[in-house]
Every structure is written in structure tokens, then in C-alpha cells.
Amino acid sequence: MAKEKAVGIGVIGFGTIGTGVVKVLQRNADVIERRLGFPLRLVRVVDLDLETDRGVDLGDVRFDSDSDSLIEDPAVDIVIELIGGYDVAKQMILRSIEAGKHVVTANKALLALHGKEIFDAARKRGVDVAFEASVAGGIPILRSLREGLAANHIESVYGIMNGTTNYVLTQMEATGEDFDVVVKRAQELGYAEADPSFDLDGVDAAHKLTLLVAMAFGADLTYKDISTEGIRGLTPVDFAAAAEFGYRIKLLGIAKAHRGPDGEESIEARVHPTLIPKTSLLANVDGAMNAVAVCGDAVGPTLFYGAGAGELPTASAVVGDLIEIAREVRRGAAGRVAPLSYLPHELSPRPILPLDDIVGRAYLRFSALDRPGALAHISGILGDHDIGIESVSQTGQGGDGESVPVLMQTDPVRESVLREALDEIERLSDLSAPTRLIRIEEEL
Amino acid sequence: MAKEKAVGIGVIGFGTIGTGVVKVLQRNADVIERRLGFPLRLVRVVDLDLETDRGVDLGDVRFDSDSDSLIEDPAVDIVIELIGGYDVAKQMILRSIEAGKHVVTANKALLALHGKEIFDAARKRGVDVAFEASVAGGIPILRSLREGLAANHIESVYGIMNGTTNYVLTQMEATGEDFDVVVKRAQELGYAEADPSFDLDGVDAAHKLTLLVAMAFGADLTYKDISTEGIRGLTPVDFAAAAEFGYRIKLLGIAKAHRGPDGEESIEARVHPTLIPKTSLLANVDGAMNAVAVCGDAVGPTLFYGAGAGELPTASAVVGDLIEIAREVRRGAAGRVAPLSYLPHELSPRPILPLDDIVGRAYLRFSALDRPGALAHISGILGDHDIGIESVSQTGQGGDGESVPVLMQTDPVRESVLREALDEIERLSDLSAPTRLIRIEEEL
Incomplete structure (x- = not known):
């Protein structure tokens, strides 16, 4: 049987993930060809940095800084965009589409903001844009939502979507150390970037949730509407109280x-x-691992677990996308599945329920001055707002000398009501610091 | 825009899953069409039992016992085989393929034994055979292995693949009740069939593992080579000791x-x-739920969790397959992905490592007569075979009056060596019943 022609791959961005993609294409070429029937051939790699040793041998693959030429190269069927960021990445993706290339990207930030424009351009040009690596790294969650669970009305999707914060939380809980100490170590170990704000402030998770919301509910991309709060301000006291x-x-x-x-x-x-x-599966997802739960009306609860980041896990998702597109290239079936699971004209703006309207239980940490009456004042105001207290704990530990943490679990309460009560409590002279609110979810 | 023509569906077997499929096609028709751009239309249903009320309204869908006529009906594009068993199911599938119909089935027993013949016939005729529902019910594990993780050399695949046994084990552990009591209740509650042997003896799990082995490693279907042991003979003592x-x-x-x-x-x-x-994710999969872990050389460890059986979860997988095939029908892309992940000519027989050669730790429950020297004799023989004892526990509970359970964990040992030692121990006069061996896996 004559050997089928290879599908040509061009990589733009030879950083961690780009290196992982090259490694996987090289060392797993055998298994990929046994599945596809033809090879994926790495044709070109582009990066601005041509010096750094990435620890892989590119052989006779052309490696330079000329992304224009890569995009126009007729030997390149699929362009992998791995430079990240907004403007340049968007231009390169749109130019690749214009040149009739299929695109694979891990750029969730770009897609959460400009996905519509990119997907529209790809549809008009008849090419695919695949982005499995953009949400939960190596876990095939997008493919599962889009195809495996396509028979379902999706009721909810939630989970641990950021490995850096999960590493920090797991370490804070295990060691009892402060936030800053753990973040510094995470940076040293490569679990957190030099500027970890996108991760720690929940922005990265919100980008990913934006894509999941679109695919689960057929909602227009809604990044700006997602209420986002990060993990700064959590203290060892919170972990001890949560465990208790x-x-x-x-x-x-x-x-x-x-x-x-x-x-x-x-x-x-949100x-x-x-x-x-603590007995839920999601609670036992530790370290830098991710897990995404999906509830569908037919399938019920499901959970998808794996590495959410890293060179090789992310490359696993990128190369999985290459394999899928290569199949469609061969069968002339590009655009077989709508990228956001719903057909583009079926995506519609949906009202986002304000956080204020959400009802749930809450954990509260008050920094109460260590004097008579403080607890009575706090609980009095909660009572005035009809907020039931399920439990309260005041251990005397974790305070700063003048104040002690008072830890409460409330009954289910509307967020707006709780916020009003907390505003009133803030105006008391009994507190030495702002109150920390952490929402409780029982159903997850 | 002119409405696209529907893809026609015929269901053979109107039992629990067939009813679920009809329900999902009816109530989720809106969301399915918003994803596909055209409807899936249920055209015909066949069953021998035309009387039982399944609680769904078939409307003007033709319902009779004439499977021949369903298979030949030009309005039927996809035949769903849900009658189970071997001979008749196989005939119907092969005749459907011959008639140019695509096939969806949940029949793991049939595929584990006759999959090669069926997949070959489908390939030659240019139609698809999809079977996501056959392994782990609603969890899209086959699609994930075949596509999402296709860039990987798969190193291992393992998990909880049978809901009935997982329900029985979870209940035995929670209540301390005996096997027979729990199985009887499982039957009353619908978690176990009238004849639960296929489940309790591990046969059903072995059928599923056969399909996973082929897809993970490109091995010819190997059902007969899988060493299979069920859950009969476990006692409350074993659960207590495991917990300890x-x-x-x-x-x-x-x-x-x-x-x-x-x-x-x-x-x-095996x-x-x-x-x-007990802290592993897999250990926390309870009740009738399933979970399958896959380790790939690039992605690392992953886990897929969800309902492994039941009317609607299984229907979720069946209708997911219908959606995929419907897309391929429209794009002329049937056979886009090889059913067992590797191209048929890349599947090859592989030597199965004999259980005897596997090295691992073991839990042993000896029913020792309550008299001096018994423990010394047992541990002496283990020592003669160089089998290290990591811990031993003899509580005096759970015995039958004359004998007491002696519970041990061994160091890693080759199965053949352990079997020799146990054979020798069986010949002692110190035991009142055969020894129970349960393998320990740390890495899962």
C-alpha cells in the first residue's frame, strides 16, 4: 500500500508548550501513524529566541523567526499558535486562517475575548480552529462536552481549572504556611509564573470558564460578566477552620x-x-492537578481529572487536536463539529444571574477585637438580617494579639442580604480587619 | 435557510436502555438540533414485547416486531442494537451493516468476542459501528482514548467498570453486612439482575477491559486471556481489615x-x-458509579468518572454516538476514526503476561484454628519462601468460634511464589478454611 502523504505542521512559539509538542510529535510518531495511517510531519518552527537550548533536536526542520513565511508555506497545513497574549497572537491566527491553514491554539485568554471573531473567520474560510489545550491542559474536557455529552442538556459545569492556585491551596493546607511563603516556593518550583496575578486573582480560571459556559449552555462568550475572586487573603486559620x-x-x-x-x-x-x-471527589484533587465536573440531564454527574498544565500534558492536548484536524483534512470534513458545540447562529447572549441573587451557605472569618460584646454585636446584626448561624468557633488562635478570629458557618442566605449585614458589621468598632467571606457548596 | 433533512434512527430492543434512548431523543431534540443543524428522527422501534408500558409516547413512530423490515427500511440511516446477547444480536448487526446502515450498540459481550468480524464487515461496507455505551455507561471514555488522548503511548488503563459490584462493595463496607444480604438488596433495588453472575464474577468487567486493552495498546481483542476473579467470598472482616x-x-x-x-x-x-x-480518587468512587483511569506518556494520569449504567446515562452515550455518526453521514466521512483507535491492520496479538509473573503486595486472610503455633506455622512458611510480612493483625473478631482470622499485608512478591507458599499453608492442619488473597495496588 503506497504510503499516504504527511500532514504538515508549523509551530509558532517555541517555549515550554512548543517544546513539548515537538517532543511528542517526535517520540510518539509511531503510535500516531498507527492510528492515523499517515504521519504528522513537523515542517517549521518559529520563535524570536533562536538561541536557547530547548533540549530537543529539530533535525532538518526549518527554525527561524519568520512567522509570515511559515503561515504562507504551502507545506504547512496546520499552524499551532503558542505565543500567548492578545494582539500578535490574534493577528497570526487570523492571517493563518486567511491563508487557508487550520489552527491549533492553547490561548484561552484570546479566545475568551475574541473567540467569536476568530471562529467566524475560520468558518467562512472552511478551516478548523481547535483549542482543547486551552482548558484544563491535557484533560479532553472540551471534546467530551462537544461530542461525548452532546445528547444532554448541560445543567452545570464546575471545577478546579487552575493548577497554580490549586498547588498553593494544597500546600497552604498541608504546611500551615502563609500565602506569601507558599507562592514564593511555587515560583521557585515552576508552579507559578514570575507575575502570578492572572492565576492567583482567578482571571485564568475565568477565561476557561468563559469557554466552558459557551460550550455547555450555548451562551455567547461572557468573560466580562463572570464574577471573579482569587485566593489572596486566605490565611492558615481558614484552612484549619474549613477542616474542622x-x-x-x-x-x-x-x-x-x-x-x-x-x-x-x-x-x-463565578x-x-x-x-x-472533604469527602467529595473534587476536594481530593490536589497539587497542580485539575478536574472539571459536568452534570447533564441524561448522564447525571461526571468528572474529568488530569494535569491542567505543563509541557507534556498540554502538548498531549495540542497533538490530539492535530490528529483530529489531520483526519478532517484527509476526509474533506473540516468544520465537522462547531467549535463551541452549538452552531454559531445558536449561540445567544444570556442574562448572567448577578452574584447578589445567588443563595448559599457561607463561611465567615471575623477579626474580632478581644473584648466583651464583640460576638454579641456580630451575631446580633446577622440575626437582624435573618441570617441563621449554623456553627461558630472561636479558638483564640491565629489572632494578632489584640484580635481573635471568629469563624462561622451560616445557613443558606442570599448574597445581597449577607453583604448588607457584613457592611453593617464592618462599621462596628469591634473588628480589627475586614471580614473574609468564603462560599460553601454542598452539591459539588 | 432551508431546513436540512433529518437522519433516521431505528431502535431494536425496547427495554430499559431503548426506552432511555427514546426519552433522550424526544426531550433533548432541541439541544441536539442546535448542535447538529438538523434533527435525529426516530423512525421505528422493534421489540418482541409490544404490550409493556414503557412510559413513553411513541406517537406515530412505527412499533412492531419486524426487525428485518426495520433493517431494510430506507428511512433508517442508523440501527441501534439493544437486545444484548450473542447470536441474534450479531446477526442483526451484520445484516444492518450489509444493508448499508450504521450501527450503534452497547453490547460489550458481543464486541469482546466477535468485535473483529463486526468491525471488518463495517469497514468493508463503509459504515460506522459505534459503541461508547458499552464501556462505563455514560462516561465518554472510548472517545477520549480514541481521540482526546490519541497523541499518547498509553501506559495503563484501569478502573471501576461494573456498577453492580461497586454498589455491593460500597454497601458491604458501609453496613458490615454479609455478601448475600447485600446482593439480595441490590436485586430488590434494581442494582443487580435476577442472575447477577456476569457482574459478580467479574465477567462483565473483563468484557469491558478487553475493549479498553485493544484501544489502549493496539492489541487484538483478548477476552479469553484476561485473568478474572469476582467479588464472591469477601467478608465483613476483609473490609474492616482493609480500612485498618x-x-x-x-x-x-x-x-x-x-x-x-x-x-x-x-x-x-486482569x-x-x-x-x-483510601485517599486515592478511585477509592472514593462509591455506589453504582464507575471511573476509568488512563495513564499516557505525555498526559500523565487522568481519570474519567460517571454513571456506568442505568437508563438515561447509557442513553446519553448511545445518543452521543448517533450525533457523531449523523455528522459523518452528512459529511461523507464514515470510518473517520478507527473503532479500536488503531487502524485494523495495526492491531496485533500481544503476549499477555501471566498472572503468575506479576509482582505486587498482597492482603491475606487466613482462617486459623485458635490454637498455639498456628501463626508460627503460617509465618514460617511465608519466611521459607522469602515473603516479607509488612503487618499482621489478629483481632479475635469475625471468627466462627473455633477459628480466628489472621490478616496480613505482605511485601512485594511474585504471584507464583505467593501461590506456592499458600498451597503449602493450605496443607497445614492449622486452617479451618481456604485462605483469601486480595492484591494491593499502591499506584492507582
Whole structure:
């Protein structure tokens, strides 16, 4: 049987993930060809830095800084964009599409903001844009939402979508160390970037949740509407209290579909630290690992677990996309599946339920001055707002000498009501610092 | 825009899953069409039983017992085989293929034994055979192995693949009740069939593992080579001892690829009750839920969790397959992906590593007569075979009056050596019953 012609691959961005992609294409060429029937051939690599030793031998693969020429190269069928960021990456993707190339990217930030424009351009040109690596690294969650669970009305999608914060939270809990100490070590070990703000402030998780919300509910991309809160300000006291109450603290992206009394649909979408029952599967996802849960009306609860970042896990997702596109190239079936799971004209803006309207239990840490009456004042105001206290704990530990932490779990309460009560409590003279609120989710 | 023509569906077998498929096609028709751009239209349903009320309204869908006519009906594009069993199901599938119909099935038993013949016939006729529902119910594990993780050399695949046994094990552990009591309740609640042997003896899990082994390693279907042991004979003592030692007991299907010193590959594939660390994710998969872990050389460890059986979860997988095939029908792209992940000519027989050669730790429950010297005799024989004892526990509980259970964890030992020692121990006059061996896996 005559050997089928290879599909040509061009990589733009030869950093960590780009290096991983080259490694996987090289060392797994045999297994890829046994599945495809033809090889994926790395044709060109582009980066501005031509000096750094990446520890891989590119052989006779052309390696230079000329992205224009890569995009126009007729030997390149699929362009992999791995430079990240917004403007340049967007231009390169749009120019690749214009040149009739399929595109694979891991750029969730770009897609969360400009996905519509990019997907529209690809559809008009008849090429694919694949982005499995952009959410939860190596876990094939997008493919599962888009195809495996396509028979379902998706009811909720939530999970641990950022490995850096999960590493920091796991370490803080295990060691009892302060946030800054753990973040510094995470940077030294390569789990956190030099500027870790995007991760620590929940922005990265919100980018990923944006894509999941679109694919789960057929909602227009809604990044700006997602209420986002990061993990700064958590202290060892919070982890100890969570454990005492039977929970662990995880930074979750959470999205749920709601149907109002007269049938109108709205969506809840938020990123914040969350107390979840310590026996739940999600609570036991530790270190830099990710896990995404999907509930569908037919399938019920599902969970997808794996490495959310890293050179090779991310490359696994990128090369998986290459394999899929290569199949479609050969069968003339590009555009077989809509990138956001729903056909483009079926994506529609959806009202996002304001955080204020969400009802749930809460964990509260008050920094109360160590004097008579403080607890009575706090609980009095909560009572005035009809907020039930399920448990309270005041250990005397973790304070700063003048103040002690008072730790509470409330009954279910509307967020706006709780916020009003907390504002009132802030005005008391009994507190030495702002109150920390962490939402509790039982159902996850 | 003119509405695209529907893809026609015929269902053979209107039992639990067939009813679920009809329900999902009816109630989720909107979301399916928003993803596909055209409807899936249920055209015909066939069953021998035309009387039982399934609780769904078939409307003007033709419902009769004439499978021949369904298979030949030009309005039927995809035939769903849901009658189970071997001979008749196989005939119907082969005749459907011959008639140019695509086929969806949940029949793992049939595929584990006759998959090659069926997949060959489909390839020659240019139609698809999809079977996501046959392994782990609603979890899209086959699609993930075949596409999402296709860039990887798969190193291992293992997990909880049978909901009935997982329900029984979870209940035995939670209640301390005996096997027979729990099985009876499982039957009353619908978690176990009237004849639950296929489940309890591990046969069903071995069928599923057969398909996973082929897809993971490119091995010819190897059902007959899989060493299979069910959950009969486990007692409340075993669960208590496992907990004391830091484990839980799960019935696992386990497959790993091994590469010998001179590069030859062999496969380890077995189904048996297993002690796994109680903090592992897999150990926390309870009730009738399933979870399958896959380790790939690039992606690292992954886990896929969800309902492994049931009307609607299984229907979720069946209808997911319908959606995929419908897309391929429209694009003329049938056969886009090889059903067993590797191209048919790349599947090859692989030596199965004999269970005797596997090295691992073991849990042993000896029923020792309550008299001096028994423990010394047992541990003496283990010592003669160089089998290290990591811990031993003799509580005096759970015995039958004359004998007491002696519970041990061994150091890693080759199965053949352990079997020799146990044979020798059986010949002692110190035991009142055969010894129970449960393998321990730390890495899962």
C-alpha cells in the first residue's frame, strides 16, 4: 500500500508548550501513524529566541523567526499558535486562517475575548480552529462536552481549572504556611509564573470558564460578566477552620443554568474560593492537578481529572487536536463539529444571574477585637438580617494579639442580604480587619 | 435557510436502555438540533414485547416486531442494537451493516468476542459501528482514548467498570453486612439482575477491559486471556481489615503495557478485587458509579468518572454516538476514526503476561484454628519462601468460634511464589478454611 502523504505542521512559539509538542510529535510518531495511517510531519518552527537550548533536536526542520513565511508555506497545513497574549497572537491566527491553514491554539485568554471573531473567520474560510489545550491542559474536557455529552442538556459545569492556585491551596493546607511563603516556593518550583496575578486573582480560571459556559449552555462568550475572586487573603486559620467544619478550600469556576418561573433561562457563572465537603471527589484533587465536573440531564454527574498544565500534558492536548484536524483534512470534513458545540447562529447572549441573587451557605472569618460584646454585636446584626448561624468557633488562635478570629458557618442566605449585614458589621468598632467571606457548596 | 433533512434512527430492543434512548431523543431534540443543524428522527422501534408500558409516547413512530423490515427500511440511516446477547444480536448487526446502515450498540459481550468480524464487515461496507455505551455507561471514555488522548503511548488503563459490584462493595463496607444480604438488596433495588453472575464474577468487567486493552495498546481483542476473579467470598472482616490498613476494596479491571529488556511488548490484563489506598480518587468512587483511569506518556494520569449504567446515562452515550455518526453521514466521512483507535491492520496479538509473573503486595486472610503455633506455622512458611510480612493483625473478631482470622499485608512478591507458599499453608492442619488473597495496588 503506497504510503499516504504527511500532514504538515508549523509551530509558532517555541517555549515550554512548543517544546513539548515537538517532543511528542517526535517520540510518539509511531503510535500516531498507527492510528492515523499517515504521519504528522513537523515542517517549521518559529520563535524570536533562536538561541536557547530547548533540549530537543529539530533535525532538518526549518527554525527561524519568520512567522509570515511559515503561515504562507504551502507545506504547512496546520499552524499551532503558542505565543500567548492578545494582539500578535490574534493577528497570526487570523492571517493563518486567511491563508487557508487550520489552527491549533492553547490561548484561552484570546479566545475568551475574541473567540467569536476568530471562529467566524475560520468558518467562512472552511478551516478548523481547535483549542482543547486551552482548558484544563491535557484533560479532553472540551471534546467530551462537544461530542461525548452532546445528547444532554448541560445543567452545570464546575471545577478546579487552575493548577497554580490549586498547588498553593494544597500546600497552604498541608504546611500551615502563609500565602506569601507558599507562592514564593511555587515560583521557585515552576508552579507559578514570575507575575502570578492572572492565576492567583482567578482571571485564568475565568477565561476557561468563559469557554466552558459557551460550550455547555450555548451562551455567547461572557468573560466580562463572570464574577471573579482569587485566593489572596486566605490565611492558615481558614484552612484549619474549613477542616474542622468538614471541608477543604478550592478555587472553583462554577457555572449553572437556571430556568425562571416563566421559562426564561439565565446563567450563574463565578470564580471564587469555595468550601467543598472533604469527602467529595473534587476536594481530593490536589497539587497542580485539575478536574472539571459536568452534570447533564441524561448522564447525571461526571468528572474529568488530569494535569491542567505543563509541557507534556498540554502538548498531549495540542497533538490530539492535530490528529483530529489531520483526519478532517484527509476526509474533506473540516468544520465537522462547531467549535463551541452549538452552531454559531445558536449561540445567544444570556442574562448572567448577578452574584447578589445567588443563595448559599457561607463561611465567615471575623477579626474580632478581644473584648466583651464583640460576638454579641456580630451575631446580633446577622440575626437582624435573618441570617441563621449554623456553627461558630472561636479558638483564640491565629489572632494578632489584640484580635481573635471568629469563624462561622451560616445557613443558606442570599448574597445581597449577607453583604448588607457584613457592611453593617464592618462599621462596628469591634473588628480589627475586614471580614473574609468564603462560599460553601454542598452539591459539588 | 432551508431546513436540512433529518437522519433516521431505528431502535431494536425496547427495554430499559431503548426506552432511555427514546426519552433522550424526544426531550433533548432541541439541544441536539442546535448542535447538529438538523434533527435525529426516530423512525421505528422493534421489540418482541409490544404490550409493556414503557412510559413513553411513541406517537406515530412505527412499533412492531419486524426487525428485518426495520433493517431494510430506507428511512433508517442508523440501527441501534439493544437486545444484548450473542447470536441474534450479531446477526442483526451484520445484516444492518450489509444493508448499508450504521450501527450503534452497547453490547460489550458481543464486541469482546466477535468485535473483529463486526468491525471488518463495517469497514468493508463503509459504515460506522459505534459503541461508547458499552464501556462505563455514560462516561465518554472510548472517545477520549480514541481521540482526546490519541497523541499518547498509553501506559495503563484501569478502573471501576461494573456498577453492580461497586454498589455491593460500597454497601458491604458501609453496613458490615454479609455478601448475600447485600446482593439480595441490590436485586430488590434494581442494582443487580435476577442472575447477577456476569457482574459478580467479574465477567462483565473483563468484557469491558478487553475493549479498553485493544484501544489502549493496539492489541487484538483478548477476552479469553484476561485473568478474572469476582467479588464472591469477601467478608465483613476483609473490609474492616482493609480500612485498618488504610485501604478500600474495589473490583478493578487493570491493564498495563510492559516492555521487556529486548524491547518486546507484553500486556498485563486482569480483573479482581483490589485494595487501593483510601485517599486515592478511585477509592472514593462509591455506589453504582464507575471511573476509568488512563495513564499516557505525555498526559500523565487522568481519570474519567460517571454513571456506568442505568437508563438515561447509557442513553446519553448511545445518543452521543448517533450525533457523531449523523455528522459523518452528512459529511461523507464514515470510518473517520478507527473503532479500536488503531487502524485494523495495526492491531496485533500481544503476549499477555501471566498472572503468575506479576509482582505486587498482597492482603491475606487466613482462617486459623485458635490454637498455639498456628501463626508460627503460617509465618514460617511465608519466611521459607522469602515473603516479607509488612503487618499482621489478629483481632479475635469475625471468627466462627473455633477459628480466628489472621490478616496480613505482605511485601512485594511474585504471584507464583505467593501461590506456592499458600498451597503449602493450605496443607497445614492449622486452617479451618481456604485462605483469601486480595492484591494491593499502591499506584492507582
